[in-house]
Amino acid sequence: MDVRVCGMFSAAVLIRLVLLLFGVYQDQNLQLKYTDVDYHVFTDASRFITQGESPYSRSTFRYTPLLALILTPNVLLTAHFGKLLFVACDLLSGLLVLRLLALRGASHSTACVCCGLWLLNPLPIGVSTRGNAESLLAVLVLSTLLCLESRRRTSAAILFGLSVHMKIYPVTYALPIALSLAEAPSRKRGLIQNLIRCFSKDLLLFAAVSGSVFLALNVTFYCIYGWDFLHETYLYHVTRRDIRHNFSPYFYLLYLTAERSWSGSLALVCFLPQLLLLLLSSLAFRSDLPFCCFLHTAIFVSFNKVCTSQYFLWYLCLLPVVLPRLTLSLRRGFGLLLLWFVGQALWLSPAYYLEFEGWNSFALIWMAGLLFLLINSLILGQIICHYRPVEAQQKKTD
C-alpha cells in the first residue's frame, strides 16, 4: 500500500470517528437526534434476543435475526458497537473496491481516485455513522463480486447466499451470475443440447452452494422464530405497498388506489418494467458482472414501489467499480450528478412542507417523483451509452 492509499484511508477513518463523536454529543444535547431510528430498532431487537425472546417483538424490525445477533454487543458491551461495526464495513468496502479495480485492470491512480469517491463520499459516511446497516450489504456484495472476478467460486457462492439472506435485492444478480457461469451456446449443437450444456459444472456448483447456505440459514431461523421470521424478513418487503410519501414514482398511485379491488393487478403491472429491464440487462451485460449488478440495482431501486434514500447506497457502492470504464466527459458527469441532486431536492421540498407544515403538496410530490424517475433513467441511459464493457472471454467449445 502506498502513501496515497494510506492517506486516503486515514482521512476516511478520521472523518468517520469525528462524526461518530459528534453524533454522541448531538444525541445527548440536542432535540434533533443524529442517530437514525433504525439503529434503535436494531438495538431493541438485540435486547430481545439477549432476553431469550424473538427480535420480532420489536415492531418495525424487518431484518434477519442474524443482524440482531451480530449487534448483541450493543446491549452487552456498548451502545456504539453497531456504529463502529458499520463504519468498519464502510472502510472494508473501500478496500474491496480497490482490489476489484486492480483485478479489472485499472491503473493504480485511477483505482485510488475511484476508491476515494466512496471513502470520502458524504452519503455513505452519513449513512454508516448514523447507524444504518447498508455498509454490511455493501461488503457482502463487493466480496461476492471480488471472489467471482478472482475465480474463487465456492467462496462467492457462500457470500452470495449470505447476501440474499440478509437483504432480498441481491437475488436479482442470480441471473447475470448464472449467465456468466453458463457455457456459451454453440451453433454446432441443437437447441436442447445447448440448453442442457448451459448448466455447466461451475453454475450447478454455485447454485448448490449458495442455495444451501440460504436454505440452511432460513430453515434454522424458521425453526426458532416461526412464521414471524419469514413474514418480516422477506414477505413484507415483497408485498410491501407503502402508501406514505417516498421517492417512488408509484407512491401517489398506490395511495389513491389502496382500497380499490384492482390495486393488486395494478401493482403487478408496475412490476413489468423492472422485470423487462432486469432480464434484458442480464443478457446484454453478462460478460461484465460488476456493471451488470450496478445496472440491476439502479433499475430495481428507480422502478421500485418504495424508495428511500438508504436504497441509493445499494448501487452507489458499485459505482466506483464501474467508473474507470465510463467514457463520460468530466463536465457531462458532473452535470448528471447535479441533475440527480436537483431531482432529489425537488422532491424533498414539497415532502418537507407536507410532513412538517401540513401543506397539501401531494400532487407536487407525485410530479417530483415522476421527474426523479425520468432523471434516473436519463442518467442510467447515459451511463449505458458511454460504457466500455469488459470483452467476454471466449469459452471453450467442442
Next chain:
Amino acid sequence: MCNFYYLLATLLYFIHHGNSQKADNCFPSEFLESLSMSVKITKAGFHRDLQYSVQWGKVDHDVKALLVQKLPSGVYMDEYQLETLKQDTGLEVLLDSKVDLEAPEYLSSGFTALVFLSGKHEATVPVHGRYHRPSNSSQKRVTVDIESPRLLLRSDQCETLRARVHHAVTDAPCTVRNHSFCSWLEIRDLKDTGAVSLEIPVGDSSMILSVCVGTVLTAALSCFYLLRSIWKHGTF
C-alpha cells in the same frame, strides 16, 4: 341489648364521619374549586405536540395528577419515542394497547394514553397523524378531533376517597410502571377546556385517473428509453 346496639351504631357513625372528614381534608372544596386544566396542540403537519397543564391552589400534601386521554384512530403515539423521552425528560406516558406505527387511519383503531403528571404538572406529549383515506370532494384536509382528557387525582396521604356529586372514584394504575392499581378521584365539573383538533392533508381521489395515466406513461417511457439503450449498446 337495645342500649348496646345504640352504642354500636353511634360508634360506627362517628368512625365513618371521622373517615369522611379525613377524605374531605384530602381534597377540600377550595382546592377542588381552584383546579384548572388546559390542553393545547402545537406544531403543524403530521407531527404535533399535545401540551397539558393542570393547576391548583396551595395544598399541604402531595397531589398526583393523571390525565386519561382517549385518542381517535386518526393519530398515533410512538411507544419507542415515549420510552426515549421518559429517559431524557422524565415524561411519563402509558399506552393501553400496542399502537401500529405505520397503518393508515382506516385500518387502525383508537387507543387511550395515560399521562402521569408530576413536578410542574405539565407535560408535552408528541402525537403523529396517520394517513387518511383520500377525499373525493375538493376537501384538501381532514380534521381529527381529540376530546378533552379526563383528570384524575390522588394523594399518598389519603387512603380512602369518597365519591361526590361531581366527582367519581375510579381505579387506574398508580404509576407509569403499571405494577398496581390505586383509587383516583375523577374531577368532572371542570370548566370546559375545549377539545383540540388537528388537520391532516389528504390525497385527492378525483385525480385518480390522471395519476394512473401519468404514472404508467412515465414508467413506460423511462422503461422504453432504457430498453432501447440496452439493446443498442449491449453485447448479445
